[in-house]
Amino acid sequence: MATDDQNGSGAATTFDVIVIGAGPVGENVADRTVQGGLSTLIVEKELVGGECSYWACIPSKALLRSGAALRAARAVPGAREAAVGDLDVGAVLARRDSYVSNWSDEGQVKWLSGAGIDLVRGHARITGEREVTVNGTRYSARVAVVVATGSAALLPDIPGLAGASPWTSREATAVASIPESITIIGGGVVAVEIATAYTDLGAQVTLVVRSRVLGGFEEFAGEAVAEALRSRGATIITGASPSGVARDEAGRVTVTLEDGRTLESEELLVATGRVPRTEDLGLEVAGLEPGGWIDVDDTMLVRGSDWLYAAGDVNHRALLTHQGKYQARAAGDAIAARAAGRQLDDAPWGTHVATADHAAVPQLVYSDPEVAAVGLTSTAAEKQGVRVRSVDVPIGNVSGASLHAEGYEGTARMLVDEDRGVVVGFTMVGPDVGELLHAATIAVVGEVQVSRLWHAVPSFPTMSELWLRLLEGYGRPE
Numbered sequence: 110m111a112t113d114d115q116n117g118s119g120a121a122t123t124f125d126v127i128v129i130g131a132g133p134v135g136e137n138v139a140d141r142t143v144q145g146g147l148s149t150l151i152v153e154k155e156l157v158g159g160e161c162s163y164w165a166c167i168p169s170k171a172l173l174r175s176g177a178a179l180r181a182a183r184a185v186p187g188a189r190e191a192a193v194g195d196l197d198v199g200a201v202l203a204r205r206d207s208y209v210s211n212w213s214d215e216g217q218v219k220w221l222s223g224a225g226i227d228l229v230r231g232h233a234r235i236t237g238e239r240e241v242t243v244n245g246t247r248y249s250a251r252v253a254v255v256v257a258t259g260s261a262a263l264l265p266d267i268p269g270l271a272g273a274s275p276w277t278s279r280e281a282t283a284v285a286s287i288p289e290s291i292t293i294i295g296g297g298v299v300a301v302e303i304a305t306a307y308t309d310l311g312a313q314v315t316l317v318v319r320s321r322v323l324g325g326f327e328e329f330a331g332e333a334v335a336e337a338l339r340s341r342g343a344t345i346i347t348g349a350s351p352s353g354v355a356r357d358e359a360g361r362v363t364v365t366l367e368d369g370r371t372l373e374s375e376e377l378l379v380a381t382g383r384v385p386r387t388e389d390l391g392l393e394v395a396g397l398e399p400g401g402w403i404d405v406d407d408t409m410l411v412r413g414s415d416w417l418y419a420a421g422d423v424n425h426r427a428l429l430t431h432q433g434k435y436q437a438r439a440a441g442d443a444i445a446a447r448a449a450g451r452q453l454d455d456a457p458w459g460t461h462v463a464t465a466d467h468a469a470v471p472q473l474v475y476s477d478p479e480v481a482a483v484g485l486t487s488t489a490a491e492k493q494g495v496r497v498r499s500v501d502v503p504i505g506n507v508s509g510a511s512l513h514a515e516g517y518e519g520t521a522r523m524l525v526d527e528d529r530g531v532v533v534g535f536t537m538v539g540p541d542v543g544e545l546l547h548a549a550t551i552a553v554v555g556e557v558q559v560s561r562l563w564h565a566v567p568s569f570p571t572m573s574e575l576w577l578r579l580l581e582g583y584g585r586p587e
């Protein structure tokens with residue numbers, strides 16, 4: 110429980126821990142510190158649940174799911190004949206609305222209260238060591254302040270862009286009616302997922318990509334996704350950058366590319382990356398640069414501080430909800446252990462450190478086909494000087510896959526560290542590969558010897574038999 114020290118003399122209200130930002134990460138830090146016996150205040154300036162619940166993961170996946178379900182049915186004779194007609198766009202948008210609770214955070218506020226976490230609404234600023242001010246009221250933290258303020262869309266400096274009312278992922282995921290056409294600047298995960306959803310929902314989509322589609326993933330994955338988007342009517346222009354943007358009086362947007370080409374559409378989405386929400390946070394009080402990403406150690410303690418932590422998107426370690434929540438569990442437990450004077454378990458893979466951020470971040474792109482990856486890509490292995498052997502298999506050769514969908518097409522790549530004999534990277538592209546990702550994550554995190562993986566027998570006839578094909582490709586130890 111929080112202790113109220115307010116005595117009319119201007120003294121701050123005191124808690125053990127103050128968390129700034131009630132996104133998925135802030136909520137999880139607070140949950141762990143309360144479970145560790147520490148009174149905890151969380152401060153939120155918009156909706157409890159954060160970006161993920163209302164303008165990112167949840168609404169984007171809700172917009173994507175109906176198209177994916179229809180495609181899955183159409184890939185199986187017998188079901189295909191029953192899956193006639195187009196998507197009901199109104200029903201898709203209504204389902205999205207229900208998943209974001211019509212942008213009401215009532216349910217999440219109830220959860221906070223049930224978890225014993227105090228909530229204050231408003232913009233928090235750090236105003237002193239272990240002190241946060243919200244709406245003119247000062248709060249002090251006996252133990253720690255945790256910054257979990259997340260990230261916002263980056264708007265690049267393109268002439269005319271700011272005045273052309275561009276969409277960010279917020280407008281694209283909260284859309285009330287699908288535009289007839291949309292230009293998307295960017296080729297990363299957000300751009301690709303919105304392009305997939307919007308082509309399903311009937312928009313004419315054009316992607317403008319500086320280098321290649323899904324540049325951070327194995328090249329074969331990006332190529333498969335780009336080819337599928339093209340085959341469904343999207344235009345993808347790679348190796349291109351916009352030099353100007355304008356919206357005319359009729360409301361249409363024109364994007365001019367550096368080579369002089371022009372693209373016209375009803376809406377424009379900018380999906381070119383993220384910036385940290387640290388601009389107006391009082392970080393200078395802690396000797397940090399406002400507007401920058403926050404550098405932390407593996408317990409999420411800000412380097413050089415003994416009271417300030419930063420978890421989730423804002424520390425730039427891995428901009429994903431599940432990874433931020435993992436950091437939150439480590440940080441919350443580390444704060445509680447330090448407060449109780451207990452020894453930290455902070456060697457690599459210990460309770461109080463987020464070691465997986467460095468070696469085993471799972472990521473799923475909900476495109477069609479899906480892309481699922483964990484650990485290193487071939488390029489990252491080369492850059493890090495890890496001596497890997499790469500094995501590729503066509504997933505369609507696995508009987509479970511051909512039963513799953515007629516003419517299944519996909520590829521899986523396993524990277525084995527040749528010096529240690531363990532899997533260090535795994536990438537799959539193909540319909541419904543997402544649910545296969547956790548097995549790969551366990552292999553990478555567990556540093557399971559390839560020789561032992563031969564004893565992890567996949568059930569017949571599942572898609573997981575791709576592991577057998579990969580092991581056969583790698584070769585059985587003598």
Ligand SMILES: Cc1cc2nc3c(=O)[nH]c(=O)nc-3n(C[C@H](O)[C@H](O)[C@H](O)COP(=O)(O)OP(=O)(O)OC[C@H]3O[C@@H](n4cnc5c(N)ncnc54)[C@H](O)[C@@H]3O)c2cc1C
Binds near residue numbers: 130131154161231429
């Ligand atoms: C379109 C899109 C789709 C995505 N899909 C997925 C997905 O499928 N899976 C996945 O794992 N990740 C996904 N992500 C990434 C995911 O949304 C983020 O990694 C996640 O939201 C980060 O959580 P967070 O708690 O760090 O920050 P946020 O969710 O951004 O929450 C931060 C909170 O802090 C509050 N805040 C900020 N400053 C202050 C202040 N000064 N005072 C008080 N409150 C403040 C904000 O209002 C916000 O509520 C997606 C991102 C986008 C853009």
